Amino acid sequence: MLAGIWQELLGIERVGRDDHFFELGGHSLLVVTLVERLRQCGMALTMRSVFQSPVLWQLASTVVFGEDVETFSVPANRITRDTVHITPDLLPLVALSQSEIDRVLAAVPGGAANVQDIYPLSPLQEGILFHHLLADQADAYQLRTLLAFDARSELDAFAVAFAQVIARHDILRSAVHWEGLGRPVQAVWRNAKLPLVEMAAQAGSDAVERLRAVSHPLHFKLDVRQAPMIHGHVAQQGERGEWLLMLSYHHMVSDHITLALIVEEVQAILAGRVAELPTPIPYRNFIAQVNAIPPAEHEQYFRRVLGGLESPTAPFGILDTLGDGSDVTETSLALDAELDAAIRACARDFKVTPAALFHLAYAKVLASFSGNDDVVFGTVLSGRLQGGAEAGRILGMFVNTLPLRVSLGQSLQSAVEQVQAALHELIEHEQASLAMAQRCSDIAAPLPLFTTILNYRHNDVAEISPELAAGLVANWHGMRMLGGEERTNYPISLSVEDNADSFALTEQCTARIEPGCIARAMLTTLQNMVDALRHEPAMPLTGIRSMPQAEYVMVTRT
Structure with a gap:
């Protein structure tokens, strides 16, 4: 059965007992799906087992069957629709005093009658809130997506369907409270x-530019104390033109996979397939799972990994990580087919992931x-690998950003193996607090632990959910996406778009x-790395050139 699931997930016809999950194209998001498929069949497999025993016959020996399967028990929500007074004993996921609860209820329209649950934030939600409160002007984590509709009726139908999705999922009806609370x-x-x-029509004006201006985070700031943390601005492009919807939403309640799941549900509702939608899984399940992990486990790991680190890595000497993303420039580069194939071949040859x-x-x-x-x-x-059963189907903010430490004082092959092992080990702590990780280093506050981030994104969503992929690829009748916007508080960020058959x-x-300059240096480094891995894997990592040849010659001549 395990081999059959591999064949389905990896899109291959045959799997042998000695085959390696990651060599065949497996990755972290597919691990989530693998574990969930086994769970549906009455079997259990830990995420750790997949990374520690990725060979089929070894992994099969770690599968637990039937009654031996251990599941995490999420404390039940004790607030009911008939609850008129919420007390501390009704909140199993968070310790609040009665006065703190009353303060929260006073901020919710309708009070206790309109409160379904109260629970803590996830580690990254807490980090996002920190930056939200620091933002004097634009909020780096307030994002936007622009949609176009052929007719107003289609926009209205979309809005009705979206409202139904909001009603289905607790995270989309969540508001954050902190004033006067201990946490x-x-x-x-x-x-x-x-x-x-x-927006009222204005003759001769560009509706797209007006929407971008009115919804810009410098001028329009979402109040995260109000639900939903989603807002729409509507305008018509000309008297008989298309209708535009600018959706502003906060990263506090959504990540990359959540957006895709929302798209899938909206499409199902518009197609009249509401009955086929799965039962919603509350975000509280994930919060309960995260809070059940003793902080000492994370702290011990990060003290071992970050001990002795006294200064941050700050390219170009830039140390400011409190920006709002308003001054960033964006550059996109696609890898050519030859380099793409070389990277994937090297990954297979050295038994690592791209x-x-x-x-x-x-x-x-x-x-x-x-x-x-x-x-x-x-x-x-x-963030979904430690999210418990069916984590791949829960809407909410799961992603987390944590430090990866790499020493250049080793051979290229050793460095490849070390990074692979470090990434696998880090996954076990993927919901640790970044603030806690920083305290485990020897970098003195207020210096940041790091100033740059790498986001490796698997965009081959068909491997996560065939239905989801069909929804994202299909053209919605009368609707199309005109663009989106993502930002962070970091001065440098690089996203790797793994599209299964190409990289960008x-x-x-x-x-x-x-x-x-960062993207060009990445292309140069990747090309030189794969060349060296083919011909001289034992060479020192420091010998890999990262500057394009023209820039390297210019620097060495001065």
Whole structure:
């Protein structure tokens, strides 16, 4: 049965007992699906087992069957629709005093009657809230997506369907509260309407530009104390033109996979397939799972990994990680087919994932621009591997950004193996607090632990859910997406878009840095890395050149 699931997930006809999950194209998001498929068949497999025993026959020996399967028990929500007074004993996931509860209820329209649940924030939600509160102007984590509709009726139908999705999922009806509380919490409203503001027509004006201006985070700031943390601005492009909807939403309640799941559900509702939608799984299940892990486990790991680290890796000497993303430039570069194939071949030959090669290349690039040979940067983790049963189907904010440390004082092959092992080990702590991780290093506050991040994204969503992929690829009748916007508080970020059959790089850098220099250096480093892995894998990692030849010649001649 395990071999059959591999064949289905990996899209291959035959799997042998000695085959390696990651060599065949497996990755972290597919691990989530693998574990869930086994769970549906009455079997259990830990995420750790897949990474520690990726060979089929070894992994099969770790599968637990039937009554021996251990499941995490989520404390039941004790608030009912008949509850008129919420007391501390009704909140099993968070310890609040009665006065704190009353403070939260006073901020919710309708009070206790409109509160479905109250529970803590996830580690990354807490980090996002920190930056939200620091933002004097634009909020780096307020995002936007622009949609176009052929007719107003189609926009209205979309809005109705979206409202139904909001009603189905607790995280989309959540508001954050922190004032007067010992720790921030999120309150789930029973009823939260999607606000839509229609802009009056203006002859001769460009509706797209007007929508971008009115919804820009510098001028329009979502109040995270109000649910939903989603807002729509509507305008018509000309008297008989298409209708436009600019959706503003907060990263506090959504990540990459959540957006895709929302699209899937909206499409199902518009197609009249509401009855086929799965029963919603509350975000509280994930919060309960995360809170059940003793913090000491994470702390012990990060003290071992980050001990002795006294200074951050700061390319170009930029240390500011409190920005709002408003001054960034964006550069996108696609890898050519030859380099794409070489990277995937090297990954198979050295029994690592392509992600490991990109992370190592990024470490080498950062070393070149910072002068450090002991490099630390943030890597974005899906957050769903430790999310419990059916984590791949829960809407909410799961991703987390945690430090990856890479030493350049080793051979290329050793570095590849070290990065692969470090990524697998880090996944076990993917919901640890970044603030806690920083305290485990020897970097003195207020210096940041790192100033750059790498986001390796698997965009081959068909491997996550065939239905989801069909929904994302299909053209919605009368509707299309005109563009979106993502930002962070970091001065340098690089996204690797793994599209299954191609790679692309998306660089976002502060305007103080030459646009595209990080992405170009990545291309050079990747090319030189795969060449060296083919012919001289034992060479020192420091011998891999990261600058394009023209820039290298210019620097060495001065």
